[in-house]
Amino acid sequence: xxxxxxxxxxKRRIRxxxxxxxxxxxxxxxxxxxxxxxxxxxxxxxxxxxxxTNSQYPQPxxxxxxxxFGGLLQIYMSWKEQLDFLGQPYxxxxxxxxxxxxxxxxxxxxxxxxxxxHNVFEDTHLGDSxxxxxxxxxxxxxxxxxxxxxxxxxxxxxxxxxxxxxxYVSNKEYEDSTRWFTSNVIxxxxxxxKFNSSDYYVVxxxxxxxxxxx
Numbered sequence: 001x002x003x004x005x006x007x008x009x010x011k012r013r014i015r016x017x018x019x020x021x022x023x024x025x026x027x028x029x030x031x032x033x034x035x036x037x038x039x040x041x042x043x044x045x046x047x048x049x050x051x052x053t054n055s056q057y058p059q060p061x062x063x064x065x066x067x068x069f070g071g072l073l074q075i076y077m078s079w080k081e082q083l084d085f086l087g088q089p090y091x092x093x094x095x096x097x098x099x100x101x102x103x104x105x106x107x108x109x110x111x112x113x114x115x116x117x118h119n120v121f122e123d124t125h126l127g128d129s130x131x132x133x134x135x136x137x138x139x140x141x142x143x144x145x146x147x148x149x150x151x152x153x154x155x156x157x158x159x160x161x162x163x164x165x166x167x168y169v170s171n172k173e174y175e176d177s178t179r180w181f182t183s184n185v186i187x188x189x190x191x192x193x194k195f196n197s198s199d200y201y202v203v204x205x206x207x208x209x210x211x212x213x214x
Contacts, residue, residue, distance in 0.1 A: 010063075013064060014067065016044050017044050017064065017067045017068060018067065018071075020042070020044045021074055021075065024040045024075050025075060025078040027078070027082045027083070029086070032108065033110070036110050036111040036112055037107070037108065037109040037110075037116070038108050038109075039107045039108070040106050041103070041104075042068060042102050042103075042104065044068075065101065068101070069096075069101075069104075072094050072096070072104060072106060073143065073146075075106055076092065076094055076106050076211070079092060079106065079108060080213060083108065083110075088110060089110070089114060090109065090110045091109040091114055091115075091116075092107075092108040093107055093108075093210050093211065094146075094209075094210070095107060095208055095209075096210075097206050097208055098206060098207040098209065099206045100206055121152060121154070122152045122154050123151060124150050124151060145213055146212060147211070147213070148209050149209070149210045150208075150210075151207070151208045152206075153205045153206040153207070153208050154202060154204060154205070155203050156195070156200040156202060157181075157200060157201045157203065158199070158200055158201075159192070159198075161185070162174075162177055184203070185201050185203055186201075188203050188204075189202060190202050190203065190204055
C-alpha cells in the first residue's frame with residue numbers, strides 16, 4: 001500500500017514554484033547549440049524527490065497544479081520566442097503526463113537531434129485530442145493557442161527483470177521486487193516483443209499530451 005505524505009508550507013511551496021518558473025524562462029542558447037537538446041522538469045521540492053519507500057508525495061493539486069501547468073506554458077512561450085529568433089528548425093514540445101503530472105516537462109532540440117523526440121511516444125489512434133481545460137481557467141487563453149496530441153508512453157521490461165534471490169541482499173527485497181513486478185508488469189503488459197535477442201514485456205504506463213504551437 002502506498003502512503004502519501006502531507007505537503008506542508010503552502011506559501012513556501014508557491015514561492016518555490018514561482019521561482020522555478022522565473023529561473024527557466026531564459027533558454028540557455030549556448031548549451032543548446034553545444035548539446036543540441038535541452039529540457040526542463042518540475043524541479044521543485046518535494047515533488048522532485050525520489051522515494052525509496054512506499055511513502056511518497058501526492059501529485060500537485062489545487063493551486064500547485066495550476067501554477068505548475070501555467071509555468072510550463074509560460075516557459076514554453078518564452079523558449080519559443082528565443083528559438084524563433086535563431087532562425088533554424090527546432091523541436092519544442094510540452095510533454096504533459098496525464099497520470100503523473102509531476103513528470104511533465106518541456107523538451108527542445110535542434111540540429112542532428114531534431115528528429116530524436118518525434119517517436120518517443122506511441123500514437124493512441126483513439127481520435128481523442130481534446131485536452132480538458134476546466135481546472136485551468138486562468139491559463140485557458142494560452143492553452144487554446146496550442147495543438148494537443150494524445151500519445152501513449154510505452155515502457156519495456158526484460159522478462160528476467162527480477163533476477164534471482166542471490167541478486168538481493170535479503171529475502172524481503174526479493175519478495176518486494178517480485179510483488180512490484182507482478183502488480184505493475186505481469187498483470188498489465190500488452191504484449192511481448194523481442195529486441196536485441198532479448199524478450200521484453202511491453203507495458204502502457206501513461207497517456208501523454210504533446211502540446212505545441214506551429
